[in-house]
Amino acid sequence: MQYLGWIPHQGIQILFVFFLTFIIGLEREGKKFEEDHISFGGVRTYPLIGLIGFSLSTISKDDLTLVSIGFIGLTLFLLTAYWHKLTTVGNPTIASYMTALSTYVMGVVASHDLFWLATTLTVINILLLELKIWLGQLAKKIDEGEILTFAKFLLLLAVVLPLLPNEAFTEYQINPFKTWLVVVAVSSVSYGSYVLQKLSKGADGLLLTALLGGLYSSTVTTVALARKSKEESAPKLISGVILMASGMMYLRIIVLLGLFNPIIMKILWIPFVCLSLLALVGGYAWSRLGDVRLDEVQHESKGHNPLEVKSGLVFAILFVVMLVVTHVSIDYFGNSGVYTLALIMGVADVDPFIMGLTQAVPNLTPGEVASIGILIATSMNNLAKGIYAYVLSSKESAKLSLGLLAGLSIAGFIPAVLLWYR
Numbered sequence: 001m002q003y004l005g006w007i008p009h010q011g012i013q014i015l016f017v018f019f020l021t022f023i024i025g026l027e028r029e030g031k032k033f034e035e036d037h038i039s040f041g042g043v044r045t046y047p048l049i050g051l052i053g054f055s056l057s058t059i060s061k062d063d064l065t066l067v068s069i070g071f072i073g074l075t076l077f078l079l080t081a082y083w084h085k086l087t088t089v090g091n092p093t094i095a096s097y098m099t100a101l102s103t104y105v106m107g108v109v110a111s112h113d114l115f116w117l118a119t120t121l122t123v124i125n126i127l128l129l130e131l132k133i134w135l136g137q138l139a140k141k142i143d144e145g146e147i148l149t150f151a152k153f154l155l156l157l158a159v160v161l162p163l164l165p166n167e168a169f170t171e172y173q174i175n176p177f178k179t180w181l182v183v184v185a186v187s188s189v190s191y192g193s194y195v196l197q198k199l200s201k202g203a204d205g206l207l208l209t210a211l212l213g214g215l216y217s218s219t220v221t222t223v224a225l226a227r228k229s230k231e232e233s234a235p236k237l238i239s240g241v242i243l244m245a246s247g248m249m250y251l252r253i254i255v256l257l258g259l260f261n262p263i264i265m266k267i268l269w270i271p272f273v274c275l276s277l278l279a280l281v282g283g284y285a286w287s288r289l290g291d292v293r294l295d296e297v298q299h300e301s302k303g304h305n306p307l308e309v310k311s312g313l314v315f316a317i318l319f320v321v322m323l324v325v326t327h328v329s330i331d332y333f334g335n336s337g338v339y340t341l342a343l344i345m346g347v348a349d350v351d352p353f354i355m356g357l358t359q360a361v362p363n364l365t366p367g368e369v370a371s372i373g374i375l376i377a378t379s380m381n382n383l384a385k386g387i388y389a390y391v392l393s394s395k396e397s398a399k400l401s402l403g404l405l406a407g408l409s410i411a412g413f414i415p416a417v418l419l420w421y422r
Contacts, residue, residue: 021050053107210241214248226392235396240287247279261358271415346380379412
């Protein structure tokens with residue numbers, strides 16, 4: 001950082017440290033009297049701690065001896081203060097004391113011009129302190145088994161993924177690194193929706209179930225809502241939110257296409273956005289025609305955790321199988337092989353097929369052919385969901401759900417036909 005007018009470089013560093021640590025002290029000052037006792041530190045204590053760390057680091061330069069002594073001395077002081085509170089109050093929180101240590105570190109890193117790191121530490125500290133109640137409630141809502149599952153997923157992502165070779169093998173161009181990267185991306189999108197559903201606990205009724213469930217899995221959501229229709233006398237409401245879930249499917253696919261094949265995404269983003277809006281707006285309007293409001297029917301998602309290792313391995317196997325089948329279909333049957341495969345896979349799980357096509361463009365097949373195949377697969381998937389809903393729904397909801405999803409399926413074939421004749 002260069003001189004700013006008459007202020008020397010170290011003067012700017014001091015002002016920066018004081019500003020950040022004063023914000024933390026201000027946050028702690030406001031919490032001093034929220035309980036029956038006075039908490040540690042405030043608008044004076046935390047800036048002083050940060051400035052001590054900055055001063056010792058500036059004096060010692062690259063020698064960390066003084067900085068280490070200062071850190072140990074501060075730790076001993078904080079331990080003494082905590083022990084005093086423990087013996088007089090009973091069970092004080094340790095967050096303020098840990099924040100004090102972090103404030104000391106901020107002063108040290110700022111002396112080395114690591115302003116981004118110091119600012120980041122400040123923001124994280126304030127968020128953790130201010131969101132104390134919300135984080136406590138969050139911990140109660142998340143099962144211990146899901147935390148363990150997420151830890152396993154991080155292990156596979158951070159340890160296994162970097163070890164996989166990033167090169168194609170066999171004549172089918174199977175790349176282990178890209179295969180697992182696809183699994184991570186698809187699972188992460190689904191997991192984000194899954195977590196939000198778990199945290200909501202059905203508090204916002206069927207609307208949230210449709211929107212988040214559609215991102216997680218529109219097929220699973222359709223089946224769950226179809227069964228729900230037998231418990232609730234709200235055929236227009238149920239059929240409307242089932243349509244909305246399929247609308248979210250298109251947004252989910254756009255994100256995945258943008259990550260793995262911008263060529264296909266550029267072709268399909270306008271048709272998919274239009275189809276998504278058609279389903280979301282049309283489904284919402286249709287659901288309002290009934291006598292039951294969206295917030296009057298509660299539904300809690302029962303989907304399984306998409307980050308389970310078993311689910312990831314199954315998807316990886318399906319992805320590799322679809323990659324091979326797509327390659328063979330293109331070699332032996334050309335474009336018609338892609339379209340036939342799309343018709344078949346649309347009845348089952350479209351994600352492995354779509355992600356397989358992202359790896360086939362542009363080396364094996366043109367982007368337009370793959371785009372037509374994806375439109376066919378998603379349209380057939382909507383029709384299949386309509387049949388599932390017809391079989392599983394109540395008599396009143398069955399025909400409505402099938403009709404709405406069949407209509408969305410027909411709408412999806414329109415851009416496919418336009419691409420065909422373009």
